[in-house]
Amino acid sequence: MKIKDQILVFGIARDIIERRQVEEALVNRNWELEREINERKQIEKALRASERKYKEIAEFLPDQLYGSILILS
Secondary structure, three states, X not given: OEEOOEEOOOOOOOOOHHHHHHHHHHHHHHXXXXXXXXXXXHHHHHHHHHXXXXXXXXXXXXXXXXXXXXXXX
């Protein structure tokens, strides 16, 4: 910009260090959450398999024995 034969230069500078740190923290937290979700999914899958296994075992037990096991538990 030129005013009265003088050239003026305007500039704007912004410090984005804090913003980048926040973005990095968000990326890290998202990675942690994804890991936790995957871990929980694996645990749930193992639990369903275990439940299925014990259900199959219980179905083959005689009713009288099955009732005794439930009472002892």
